[in-house]
Amino acid sequence: MAFFPLHTPNRLVGILAVYRDTPTPFTENDVQSGQTLAHLVTTALQNMQLLAEKHHAVVREKRLNEIARALYGERNLPTVLSTVIRAATELIGAEAGALGLIVDGAIIIHYPYNLPAQTQLHPQPRGRGLAWQVVETAAAIRLDEYTSHPAAEAQWIKLGLHAYLSVPIMSGYVCLGTLSLFHLTAGRQFTNRDQEMAGAIGNQAGIVIQNLRLIEESKQRANALAVSLARQERLDRLKDVFVQNISHELRTPLGIILGHAELMESGILGEMQPAQQDSVKIITRRVNMLTDLVNDLSVLLAAQTQEFRREPIQPHLLMNAMMDDFRLQAEAHEVHLQAEIAPDLPWINGDPTHLRRVFDNLMSNAFKFTPTGGNVTLRVWQEGDEVVFEVSDTGIGMPADQLERIFERFYQVQQKKKKKHPGGTGLGLALVKEIVEAHHGTIHVTSEEDVGSTFEIRLSALRLPVSNGGQ
């Protein structure tokens, strides 16, 4: 009988025993053959082991990739968490698993997999249990025998927990929770490779969880923004309704005050002293200003809600009406009023009353701010699909740094020379802009102090040919 040890480089893996049923002793040659045979068997064993390991590694790598793909496509956090714990438990071949996430910095919620039904998973206060140790050190804990650890908990011992492996779920340098795996059968243990694999899954899970949290956060921020925008819009609408109601309520008493003031001025109620007449004149002027303000406010709100008529308008008729309206004023101010209106202009679509209001405002301003001897010019021409209207004057002009603001409500330019032009509410140009924009048009101003100002309005030309006499 002869024995030949089967040696791998680090350990003895078996023995080759050779028997002979005749009493012939083994020769030197037999021993050599036995040794060669033992060597061959060892090499074959080693190769088989390597192959099995390689196969195992390939399978694990493939599963890991599958898990990663499944996780990255998922948008729901609880689904991600249960996928992670199921995949990790199955891939590593553990008997059960649990995943804990830190919420509000103090507790861990568990996602159990395959744990006995009687397991009670309470949120764990900071610092208690092995999982918190993993979180705080950001390092894995692996125990071959859980019961012998000083921090072992009664309920887990009762459940029969033997081998324990817990790895941190990391996102960068921050630990988000733990991934824990259990063997409930005595003698089963976790290997280095199991620990590596669990670590890799923990890292992948960390990235996915963090991404989902960021997405959730930005969703919440977007929602909060939408809510506050909706609230702002509601407040704006309430404010508009309020202003509209007030304007409406003011109109009647203002009309009555004006009527009585005019009655007193007419002398029907008896002759007044000159001082009384002056007072009544002031009342009339101020009431007229207030009425203008109230009217402007109403039109502003109407422009915002687009409560306008739409009808075809011939630009040259609109301009002729403006020229007629301002001829007398031009003579009174001793200002030259001129018009340059191109022939064959296309029609435009709009609300004639409000468009007249636009040019009324621009022309009134032009006269108000142009000294005696100056010019006010009205020009209209076509450019592509647009009709361009221009009101220009050779008046006091405006400083460049204030041009941006003149279309704001109640804004009035600080001008040295303006003192002789009191009154005005600062609403006129805001109104002009709202009306033009409600017509889908644009307004632009250029101005130079002591040289003059030019306001340019562009409105779309009507495409379809319109039969004459539509205005």
Ligand code: ADP
């Ligand atoms: P207001 O009721 O004060 O005229 P507007 O909104 O019509 O209000 O105009 C705002 C300010 O823009 C005016 O107060 C005036 O200072 C300036 N402005 C408007 N048009 C002209 C112009 N043609 N020339 C010089 N300044 C002007």
